[in-house]
Amino acid sequence: MVRLLxxxxxxxxxxxxxxxxxxxxxxxxxxDSTVQLLVNAxxxxxxxxxxxxxxxxxxxxxxxDSTVQLxxxxxxxxxxxxDEGWMTLHFAAEYxxDSTVRLLVNAxxxxxxxxxxxxxxxxxxxxxxxDSTVQLLVKTLGVDTEVRDEKxxxxxxxxxxxxxNTTVQLLVxxxxxxxxxxxxxHTALQIAAQx
Numbered sequence: 302m303v304r305l306l307x308x309x310x311x312x313x314x315x316x317x318x319x320x321x322x323x324x325x326x327x328x329x330x331x332x333d334s335t336v337q338l339l340v341n342a343x344x345x346x347x348x349x350x351x352x353x354x355x356x357x358x359x360x361x362x363x364x365x366d367s368t369v370q371l372x373x374x375x376x377x378x379x380x381x382x383x384d385e386g387w388m389t390l391h392f393a394a395e396y397x398x399d400s401t402v403r404l405l406v407n408a409x410x411x412x413x414x415x416x417x418x419x420x421x422x423x424x425x426x427x428x429x430x431x432d433s434t435v436q437l438l439v440k441t442l443g444v445d446t447e448v449r450d451e452k453x454x455x456x457x458x459x460x461x462x463x464x465x466n467t468t469v470q471l472l473v474x475x476x477x478x479x480x481x482x483x484x485x486x487h488t489a490l491q492i493a494a495q496x
Contacts, residue, residue, distance in 0.1 A: 320352075336356075362398075369405065
């Protein structure tokens with residue numbers, strides 16, 4: 302059906318009221334053959350929906366590695382930012398998709414890239430208690446545990462704030478500074494002690 306519509310000139314860039322194109326929908330649903338057909342027909346891989354998400358953001362968020370690889374191979378911008386400054390790696394870390402994180406980093410994604418608030422993929426993984434992603438980013442990929450967001454928070458501050466005991470322990474075991482202070486001079490312990 303998609304091929305028939307594309308072959309008869311259907312507008313591949315038509316957007317719904319949230320800015321989604323046919324390529325966004327095919328990506329979300331992990332329909333690789335439809336994604337490939339649309340890309341080969343010239344669909345815009347960089348089209349952004351109303352929150353600024355590209356199809357590569359959606360593929361990374363969903364952990365669809367074959368679709369992520371297809372977009373990388375066809376030149377999609379891994380560093381494209383949504384409205385909050387999130388890049389593809391942020392989305393993969395948010396949803397604990399370690400294989401997608403590894404795939405993106407191997408393809409050249411910047412592991413230290415920060416969003417509009419200064420958060421890295423490590424901050425996001427720690428905030429969500431995704432221990433395997435934290436371990437992958439720090440131990441395997443060498444991400445610095447002391448990178449700070451705009452509030453001065455490290456990954457340890459985020460994990461402590463959300464009460465992720467195993468993530469806090471993991472970060473400490475990986476060398477995170479327990480005495481690191483944010484812009485208000487708060488340590489992770491002080492953050493954890495607040496309601």
